[in-house]
Amino acid sequence: MIRRDSLYRRLLTWLLLPLLALGGLMILQAWVEARRTADRAHDRLLEAAILAIAEQVQWLDDRLWLDLPPAALEMLATDAEERVFYALYDAEDNFITGNARLPGDPRDPPPEGDGLLYRDIQRGELPLRQGVGRVRLEDWRRGERFEVRVAHSREGRERLAGELLRSSLAYILGMAALAVTILLLAIRAALAPLTRLRRAIQARDPRTLAPLELPLPRELAELRETLNELLARMRRVRANQERFIGDASHQLRTPLAGLTARAELALRQEDPARWREALEAIRASGNRISRLAVQLLSLTRLNNPEYHPERVRLDLVPLAREAVRHHWTGCHREGIDLGVETPETAVMISGIDWQLEEALGNLIDNARRYGARRITLRVHASPPTLEVEDDGPGIPAAQRRLMLRPFHRGGDGGGDGSGLGLAIVDGIARSHQARLFLEDGVAGRGLRIGLRFPGDTP
Structure with missing residues (x-):
């Protein structure tokens, strides 16, 4: 025990x-x-x-x-x-x-x-x-x-x-008993505010995050203010979670409702061609829902403070080439020119390979969905950098920070994305202590977005 x-x-x-x-x-x-x-x-x-x-x-x-x-x-x-x-x-x-x-x-x-x-x-x-x-x-x-x-x-x-010693001992022991009694009472009185604070915390409704309001000495008042700051951060986290859940519910409800409507409409038809058309639409909606669920799962894991995957030593060059190979078929089918530019030497960092692969996948997919016809993936050695540049419409400078919020899809809401891609990339950048940058592409056209890792990365 x-x-x-x-x-x-x-x-x-x-x-x-x-x-x-x-x-x-x-x-x-x-x-x-x-x-x-x-x-x-x-x-x-x-x-x-x-x-x-x-x-x-x-x-x-x-x-x-x-x-x-x-x-x-x-x-x-x-x-x-x-x-x-x-x-x-x-x-x-x-x-x-x-x-x-x-x-x-x-x-x-x-x-x-x-x-x-x-x-x-x-x-x-x-x-x-x-x-x-x-x-x-x-x-x-x-x-x-x-x-x-x-x-x-x-x-x-x-x-x-x-005899003299016994008389002195009686006096000393009497004074000692009085001093110990006063000491015990003084310690209990000094710790009484701490007991009040403990009871106030125990008596609180676990669902409330309201600040603590009770008079305390200066030292414990500092502890109370620290707890109130923690409660304020928890309120912000809960508000963000509730907003995230609401947005996720809305994002999932819309394609699910469309999926149901397509199925009901197909059931009223007798023509097999209309059935096939409905099935194609249902498959496309299912793919969007599946991708949205995967992105929601990734974003949830990145926002979990208890989730700390182990980093390993990896090379950015083969990582970028593998991302291009993985997405080349889909881009080629849509007439998009997808390429990669890498140095001859290895660019080593300490990171998590699957997270960086997902970040590159989201950047390439965003560029493809929002009208880019040419996408270039680059790796720079000093400092270690992964970037994706496209010739699409880009993002106005005033809206670039807003695009990092979950479910934010720009002013016109164009494209068929979910608004989670850049939020996931931003979370991956923070987990690698990297800086996420959004800049204009070559000649002011398109968008160049990437992760710049610390220069002393092993």
Whole structure:
């Protein structure tokens, strides 16, 4: 089963992807900020513990002495039950007292003056956060320097960071849900005009080609105007088809009515000679009807936009000679001089042989039917050209374009043609991207008509 693409799904995907990426960045930033905030809060507890311990350091019996109250370390103990370590070192980095030996300030040399250092250390497999305070003994008799080192495990920090992250996540997820809801509503609202357009097209009577009239945004208004232009072209095509059908019906009705009248008249006669005369007339009418039907079929195929026969590489010279051979007998019987003039070399084009044969046949037949006594078919090499020249009455320049319309037979309607020959030739010329020309014959007498193919035709 083929999965159909969806504009709604495509818009939703391309809008949700940046939102998801932004949400991921916000969660990462919230996690980093939660850890940083937790570190700052617990570092303040380390600082308070260092200062509380430093206040208890005294100088007794020529040495540093510490009497640590339990409250100094209890301030570091939270509900997470961290492990707390402390140590007192003198200025020569000698361990004085404490519940663990802790590393000192790694900077060499250590900075002058009092100050605090915070860093992460590892005690065995236990990660710790350590604070180192360089303090001077506040005694009026001595100004001895010492270091108070305090460290605790990270359970409380991780717990506080998790709580901060959860509170941030609740806010981020709430904002994300609101943004997705607004996004869904916005996409549906943006696609609502497209839905209205689809429903308007679905609700239309398939027989009507009236333009669409409904208010739409600018982008869809352009689509609506394009559809209206297509409908206008379809109206013109349908009008032409209806006119063509009407003309074809009229053209067929007249010879069929004559055929019926001849048959009825022959049935009233007793003389076999009159029967033969009627049969000859019926045969001639049948030939005209057959030719008209063939021309109607050719014109219909040429006007079909879905009909695309494959072109082949062909030579115009044998094509023209074959057309003359095919029509020579009929023209000779009527006393018409039919000839051909071709170059010695091949004239190659990309085309459809049966269409060009039909075009030449229609041009020769038109010239024969409308009074020509001399017909010459020519092939030119540069540019490739097929033309037919006759010495008949010709066509006035003002009417030449009108003669390309189906069923148009000139002002006097002379001849026994159907008015489809030049329309078929024009359709064949357009299908070959050739230019159809109608010009005066030699010395301004007769008509020269042909197809001039593109000069770069292979």
